[in-house]
Amino acid sequence: MSVSIKDIAKRVNRSITTVSRALNDYDDVSPETKQLILKTAKEMGYSPNSFAQRLQKQQSDTIGLILPTFSPRFSDPYFSELLAGIGNKAVDLGFDLLVSTRSPGPEENKAYEKLVEGGRVDGFIVVRTRNQDARIEYLLSKNFPFVAFGRTDDCNRFSYVDEDGYYGMQLVAEHLAGLNHEVIGCITPKPDLAFTEKRIAGLRDGLENYNIKLDPAYIKAGDLTQKSGYELGGELLDLPETPTAIVACNDLMAFGVMSAVQERGLVVGKDVSVTGFDDIPMSEFSHPPLTTVHQPVYQIGSMVCEMLVKIIRDESSEHQQILLKPSLIVRQSTGIYVKKAK
Amino acid sequence: MSVSIKDIAKRVNRSITTVSRALNDYDDVSPETKQLILKTAKEMGYSPNSFAQRLQKQQSDTIGLILPTFSPRFSDPYFSELLAGIGNKAVDLGFDLLVSTRSPGPEENKAYEKLVEGGRVDGFIVVRTRNQDARIEYLLSKNFPFVAFGRTDDCNRFSYVDEDGYYGMQLVAEHLAGLNHEVIGCITPKPDLAFTEKRIAGLRDGLENYNIKLDPAYIKAGDLTQKSGYELGGELLDLPETPTAIVACNDLMAFGVMSAVQERGLVVGKDVSVTGFDDIPMSEFSHPPLTTVHQPVYQIGSMVCEMLVKIIRDESSEHQQILLKPSLIVRQSTGIYVKKAK
DNA sequence: ATTGACATCCAAAACGTTTTGGTATATACT
DNA sequence: AGTATATACCAAAACGTTTTGGATGTCAAT
Numbered sequence: 001m002s003v004s005i006k007d008i009a010k011r012v013n014r015s016i017t018t019v020s021r022a023l024n025d026y027d028d029v030s031p032e033t034k035q036l037i038l039k040t041a042k043e044m045g046y047s048p049n050s051f052a053q054r055l056q057k058q059q060s061d062t063i064g065l066i067l068p069t070f071s072p073r074f075s076d077p078y079f080s081e082l083l084a085g086i087g088n089k090a091v092d093l094g095f096d097l098l099v100s101t102r103s104p105g106p107e108e109n110k111a112y113e114k115l116v117e118g119g120r121v122d123g124f125i126v127v128r129t130r131n132q133d134a135r136i137e138y139l140l141s142k143n144f145p146f147v148a149f150g151r152t153d154d155c156n157r158f159s160y161v162d163e164d165g166y167y168g169m170q171l172v173a174e175h176l177a178g179l180n181h182e183v184i185g186c187i188t189p190k191p192d193l194a195f196t197e198k199r200i201a202g203l204r205d206g207l208e209n210y211n212i213k214l215d216p217a218y219i220k221a222g223d224l225t226q227k228s229g230y231e232l233g234g235e236l237l238d239l240p241e242t243p244t245a246i247v248a249c250n251d252l253m254a255f256g257v258m259s260a261v262q263e264r265g266l267v268v269g270k271d272v273s274v275t276g277f278d279d280i281p282m283s284e285f286s287h288p289p290l291t292t293v294h295q296p297v298y299q300i301g302s303m304v305c306e307m308l309v310k311i312i313r314d315e316s317s318e319h320q321q322i323l324l325k326p327s328l329i330v331r332q333s334t335g336i337y338v339k340k341a342k
Numbered sequence: 343m344s345v346s347i348k349d350i351a352k353r354v355n356r357s358i359t360t361v362s363r364a365l366n367d368y369d370d371v372s373p374e375t376k377q378l379i380l381k382t383a384k385e386m387g388y389s390p391n392s393f394a395q396r397l398q399k400q401q402s403d404t405i406g407l408i409l410p411t412f413s414p415r416f417s418d419p420y421f422s423e424l425l426a427g428i429g430n431k432a433v434d435l436g437f438d439l440l441v442s443t444r445s446p447g448p449e450e451n452k453a454y455e456k457l458v459e460g461g462r463v464d465g466f467i468v469v470r471t472r473n474q475d476a477r478i479e480y481l482l483s484k485n486f487p488f489v490a491f492g493r494t495d496d497c498n499r500f501s502y503v504d505e506d507g508y509y510g511m512q513l514v515a516e517h518l519a520g521l522n523h524e525v526i527g528c529i530t531p532k533p534d535l536a537f538t539e540k541r542i543a544g545l546r547d548g549l550e551n552y553n554i555k556l557d558p559a560y561i562k563a564g565d566l567t568q569k570s571g572y573e574l575g576g577e578l579l580d581l582p583e584t585p586t587a588i589v590a591c592n593d594l595m596a597f598g599v600m601s602a603v604q605e606r607g608l609v610v611g612k613d614v615s616v617t618g619f620d621d622i623p624m625s626e627f628s629h630p631p632l633t634t635v636h637q638p639v640y641q642i643g644s645m646v647c648e649m650l651v652k653i654i655r656d657e658s659s660e661h662q663q664i665l666l667k668p669s670l671i672v673r674q675s676t677g678i679y680v681k682k683a684k
Numbered sequence: 685a686t687t688g689a690c691a692t693c694c695a696a697a698a699c700g701t702t703t704t705g706g707t708a709t710a711t712a713c714t
Numbered sequence: 715a716g717t718a719t720a721t722a723c724c725a726a727a728a729c730g731t732t733t734t735g736g737a738t739g740t741c742a743a744t
Contacts, residue, residue, distance in 0.1 A: 002459065004700055015724045020702060030722055047459040051397040052700035055729050060393065067426075073640060074426040075419040075623045083425075084409075084416040084443045091442055091453070096462070099441040100433055101426045111433070117389040119344060120438070230627040252624070259629035281417045282594070285572040287601035287629075298415060346730055357694045362732060372692060394730035397699050 003044045011040055023048075062096040063308060064121035066111055066135075068128050069101045070223055076252070077280045078297060079127075082149070085301020086125060093309045095122075109134055116144050122312045125149065125304050129160075129194040147308040149300060152194050159311065161304050161322045165195045165277075166202035168293040168326035169247070172275050173206025175291070175328055176245045180337040181273060185218040185236040185243035187229055187253050196221075199249050199277070218243060222253055229256025237264055237272070244272060244337045251276035251283050251292055258286065258333065273334035288332035295326060345386045353382055365390075404438040405650060406463035408453055408477075410470050411443045412565055418594070419622045420639060421469075424491070427643020428467060435651045437464075451476055458486055464654045467491065467646050471502075471536040489650040491642060494536050501653065503646050503664045507537045507619070508544035510635040510668035511589070514617050515548025517633070517670055518587045522679040523615060527560040527578035527585035529571055529595050538563075541591050541619070560585055564595055571598025579606055579614070586614060586679045593618035593625050593634055600628065600675065615676035630674035637668060 005023070009016040014033060022029045022037035029037075054060050065086060067079055083099070090097045098121055102108040112135055115121045122145060126135050129150035139146045140157060148160040176184060186203055188196050204214045220235060222228030229248055233256055236243050246261075248254035254276030261272045268274050269288050276283060276292035283290040307320055347365070351358040356375060364371045364379035371379075396402050407428060409421055425441070432439045440463055444450040454477055457463045464487065468477050471492035481488045482499060490502040518526060528545055530538050546556045562577060564570030571590055575598055578585055588603075590596035596618030603614045610616050611630050618625060618634035625632040649662055 002461065006700075016701085017703085017724050017726095018722085020700095021723090024702080028722065033722080045459065047456065049397070049700050050460050050462055051393045051402070052729090053702080055391070055393040055397050055699090055731085056701045056703085058729065069426055073423060073623050075423040077417040077419045077422070080419070080422045080425075081415060081417040083422075083441070084411055087442045097441055099425070099439055100429045114389070117344065117387065118392050120392055226624045226627040255624065256627050259627050259631075262629040281415050282568045282597065285568040285598050285601050287604040289601075347732095348730075358731085359694050359696095359733085360692085362730095363693090366732080370692060375692085391730050394699090395732080397701085397729090398731045398733085400699065 002049075003046045004049065005046070008037060008041055008044060008046060011044070012036055058119075059312075060096075060120060060122050061094060062098050062121045063090055063305065064112075064115050064124045065097060065099050065127070066108065066124075067099065067101045068104050068108065070103060071225065074101060076224075077282060078250070078252070078278055081280070081297045082127065082301045085298040086305045087301075089302040089305040090309075093306070095305075095309060104130070109138060112138055116142055123147070123308045125308060130192050131194050131197075132192075133194070145308065145311045147304050147311065149304050150194050156319065156321070159307055159319045159321060161300055161307070161324070162195075163295050163300070163324045163326050165199040165326075166205075168277065168328070169199045169202030170206035170209075171326065171328040172247055172277075172293060173203050173209070173212075175330065175334065176247070176273065176275070177207060177210035177212060179245075179273065179334060180339075181245040182212055182337075183218070183241055183243045183245075184212065184214060185220070185233075185239075185246040186214065187220050187222050187232045187236070187246065187248045187257065189224045189249055190221055196249070203247055224250050224252060226252045226256040226259075229253030230260050231256070233257030233260035234263075237261065237266075242272075245274070245334070246272060247275050249277050251278045251280045251290060254290055254292065254333070255282075255286060258288075258290075269332045269335040273337070275334060279329055283329075284331070286333075291331045291334040292329055293326045294329050296324070300324070344391075345388045346391065347388070350379060350383055350386060350388060353386070354378055400461075401654075402438075402462060402464050403436060404440050404463045405432055405647065406454075406457050406466045407439060407441050407469070408450065408466075409441065409443045410446050410450065412445060413567065416443055418566075419624060420592070420594070420620055423622070423639045424469065424643045427640040428647045429643075431644040431647040432651075435648070437647075437651060446472070451480060454480055458484055465489070465650045467650060472534045473536050473539075474534070475536070487650065487653045489646050489653065491646050492536050498661065498663070501649055501661045501663060503642055503649070503666070504537075505637050505642070505666045505668050507541040507668075508547075510619065510670070511541045511544030512548035512551075513668070513670040514589055514619075514635065515545050515551070515554075517672065517676065518589070518615065518617070519549060519552035519554060521587075521615065521676060522681075523587040524554050524679075525560070525583055525585045525587075526554065526556060527562070527575075527581075527588040528556065529562050529564050529574050529578070529588065529590045529599065531566050531591055532563055538591070545589055566592050566594060568594045568598040568601075571595030572602050573598070575599030575602035576605075579603065579608075584614075587616070587676070588614060589617050591619050593620045593622045593632060596632055596634065596675070597624075597628060600630075600632075611674045611677040615679070617676060621671055625671075626673070628675075633673045633676040634671055635668045636671050638666070642666070 005019050009019045022034045087097050124146040126148040220232040222232045246257050258268045276290045279292045279294040351361045364376045429439050466488040468490040493504050562574040564574050588599050600610045618632045621634045621636040
């Protein structure tokens with residue numbers, strides 16, 4: 001089949017040890033032999049069998065990523081970008097990326113266990129953290145390397161990258177308050193997601209600074225899909241006292257809200273302001289373009305991956321915790337609220 | 343470290359051969375020992391080292407998927423759904439899915455070569471086929487198992503699943519013709535993508551059946567992003583004779599077109615009709631909801647994966663080629679064109 | 685008593701690497 | 715001459731499996 005180190009050894013009349021060491025650039029191989037071996041290796045089209053390497057080295061050079069999918073039709077532009085960030089960095093660092101998708105629950109935990117116990121991966125990237133996060137509990141209990149994108153309740157026990165959603169939502173609050181909005185609706189994900197609470201709190205506290213109250217009846221829990229934004233946005237708009245601004249916790253739901261608004265013959269950014277969170281590429285080209293909180297997902301993917309590899313390689317046990325300060329991208333989906341004559 | 347077959351052997355006082363055979367349910371192990379071995383294996387928390395297995399069996403039980411990303415900010419809901427379909431099926435079949443992203447070009451080819459030559463994967467899923475597809479040429483030359491999602495110029499040399507884009511576009515043409523549209527614009531991907539030509543041809547021929555000519559000046563090549571839909575849609579709308587309908591070759595570009603239309607104060611579905619292709623989940627909740635050609639991406643992912651595994655396992659060399667008949671989903675982004683008085 | 689069939693087990697080789705713990709030769713220093 | 719050092723090499727073990735090609739013992743049929 002494919003050429004092995006043994007074939008090369010035979011060809012150059014050296015031991016397999018020497019060939020191996022030449023290929024790995026050890027310095028107890030003379031420059032000439034090294035040259036020769038490298039050359040014939042290339043000639044013969046040698047490429048190492050990674051399973052043999054990994055078996056011997058007792059490491060997998062593989063990073064695991066299990067995407068939590070909530071519906072069978074999993075379709076989130078946010079994750080594709082994160083995936084690209086992680087994947088490209090992983091390749092740069094010589095790691096493979098093993099991906100699967102699982103909906104949260106026992107099946108998901110089993111998937112983690114299988115990869116850990118089979119020695120299949122050297123570490124995990126855990127995304128979309130939850131408050132009581134079984135995945136994280138498990139990985140901590142096994143002392144298995146991982147980095148999270150997002151925090152949990154007690155989060156100083158591991159490394160993570162997160163964006164400061166509390167602060168981001170304060171920016172939104174400030175922006176909306178500055179536009180005279182007073183009746184504000186909010187569409188969140190399910191409360192078990194770690195960032196849900198933080199974002200609501202940010203919005204609430206931010207509005208309070210301007211003496212605006214966020215009525216709990218105006219907070220609706222969705223599932224981050226456009227569909228739920230559409231439905232819950234509709235519910236908010238059909239309330240007796242219509243909100244003049246609706247804050248969605250991600251862009252996808254914001255798009256859904258915009259559709260609901262427009263369906264009612266209202267103009268987004270004039271009659272009702274809508275904001276999102278994430279700033280996915282689409283947001284710039286929606287109609288109207290979406291005011292949202294930017295999240296550098298691609299870079300976050302890169303960072304998370306790099307941190308994980310560092311942990312895997314160094315066994316450095318101090319936790320690195322990065323909290324990014326978000327910025328607000330103001331576009332045309334928000335505008336001044338002008339009180340209508342009664 | 344983790345328990346191996348050797349540890350079990352020691353514990354139950356049998357050879358490692360017997361343990362291995364018991365675990366693999368060979369019938370030259372007595373029922374009692376088999377029972378015992380299975381029990382202690384579970385007790386000790388044994389799980390096989392997949393690298394050792396794969397090294398020995400000379401197969402990787404892994405499927406490779408290299409997503410072609412065109413921009414650094416890769417963000418395509420279409421691919422996340424495909425990924426989920428492939429990934430979940432792969433898990434069911436006991437395969438790992440190895441994912442990375444690469445933009446088309448020499449780097450991409452190298453990535454394929456590396457995985458093939460390193461024995462890293464048993465087969466590939468090739469997506470978004472191109473006319474002269476170097477990836478496919480390479481895999482064919484190596485006689486390496488793969489299944490494509492999409493066809494190429496000469497496509498009876500390998501297995502694929504594709505949706506009949508020619509037919510799908512004919513449906514669009516028929517629909518638009520039925521709505522009195524005569525000046526029709528079209529936004530395509532780059533011509534090297536395999537489906538581009540087919541879709542244009544479908545549209546052109548479909549329109550011709552109604553004696554409507556598709557003016558080449560009204561065909562613009564984009565890159566499948568919302569952004570390019572927005573920009574090229576704008577170009578079409580600014581033409582001296584404005585098209586009354588714009589056909590985009592995917593939903594994302596269609597969204598961009600809708601934004602461009604709306605930005606000009608026109609109403610989508612009334613002043614200008616817009617159609618997409620793919621029917622991603624968002625399309626149902628855009629404003630207005632998008633008329634588009636449905637593509638069961640999740641299922642396609644499943645199918646492609648299943649076909650590949652079959653090829654890997656059986657070495658069955660007959661090519662299976664599946665062409666799905668698409669259906670048109672009519673929503674509110676298209677409407678009757680009423681001639682305006684001059 | 686021999687033969688054959690069957691059930692149950694196992695030692696050793698193999699998969700393709702890396703690493704350990706050397707050896708042999710040449711050169712340099714007392 | 716003897717010793718130390720450096721250079722260039724290598725045999726064998728190890729990683730954790732599966733598979734090959736038996737070995738051994740029992741029982742039934744001849």
